[in-house]
Amino acid sequence: DVKVTQSSRYLVKRTGEKVFLECVQDMDHENMFWYRQDPGLGLRLIYFSYDVKMKEKGDIPEGYSVSREKKERFSLILESASTNQTSMYLCASSLPLGPTEAFFGQGTRLTVV
Amino acid sequence: DQQVKQNSPSLSVQEGRISILNCDYTNSMFDYFLWYKKYPAEGPTFLISISSIKDKNEDGRFTVFLNKSAKHLSLHIVPSQPGDSAVYFCAARGGSNYKLTFGKGTLLTVNP
Numbered sequence: 001d002v003k004v005t006q007s008s009r010y011l012v013k014r015t016g017e018k019v020f021l022e023c024v025q026d027m028d029h030e031n032m033f034w035y036r037q038d039p040g041l042g043l044r045l046i047y048f049s050y051d052v053k054m055k056e057k058g059d060i061p062e063g064y065s066v067s068r069e070k071k072e073r074f075s076l077i078l079e080s081a082s083t084n085q086t087s088m089y090l091c092a093s094s095l096p097l098g099p100t101e102a103f104f105g106q107g108t109r110l111t112v113v
Numbered sequence: 114d115q116q117v118k119q120n121s122p123s124l125s126v127q128e129g130r131i132s133i134l135n136c137d138y139t140n141s142m143f144d145y146f147l148w149y150k151k152y153p154a155e156g157p158t159f160l161i162s163i164s165s166i167k168d169k170n171e172d173g174r175f176t177v178f179l180n181k182s183a184k185h186l187s188l189h190i191v192p193s194q195p196g197d198s199a200v201y202f203c204a205a206r207g208g209s210n211y212k213l214t215f216g217k218g219t220l221l222t223v224n225p
Binding site for chain 1: 119122147149151154155156157158159162202204211212213214215216217218
């Protein structure tokens with residue numbers, strides 16, 4: 001059974017803290033993604049990675065960075081958390097190209113206070 | 114610029130009837146379309162997909178239709194069940210761009 005695992009289901013952090021969200025996949029997928037979901041806004045792409053150490057900005061990268069040192073692991077970093085980064089964060093992975101779906105983790109509900 | 118649009122934020126249907134969820138797209142480079150289902154506090158799960166070379170794909174109670182000339186796709190659920198109540202996201206990808214672009218989602222409520 002394919003699996004994308006996010007390190008936390010729920011997180012509460014203080015404004016200004018540096019926050020790490022971790023994601024691990026066991027499908028040997030080249031592509032990994034970080035999305036955030038907000039009511040009325042759908043899923044918006046923050047960053048994605050198509051190979052180890054490779055990354056590209058998505059639609060809303062401001063205030064975030066990412067790290068991919070190993071193929072199976074993709075980390076999202078909030079450099080200095082702010083209240084407007086309170087959201088549901090979703091990690092996904094997929095094969096590189098072609099008609100293939102992305103598999104999602106269970107999500108991390110982050111609250112910044 | 115929203116490339117994938119789901120214009121209905123919500124839809125309510127009676128159990129046993131058909132649910133039709135709609136999605137429009139603007140990018141003619143999209144060649145693969147997917148539907149995801151999402152329950153609260155969980156990640157989206159893949160439901161069904163369709164390639165641009167087809168106009169219909171069926172999987173059990175779920176059928177996706179694609180009208181390329183209109184840049185429109187729809188998801189039909191027949192018969193609808195209360196367990197189908199969830200947010201449904203339409204997504205698209207295409208060409209050399211491997212990222213998925215999502216719509217804003219439609220909340221489907223199936224009433225017993």
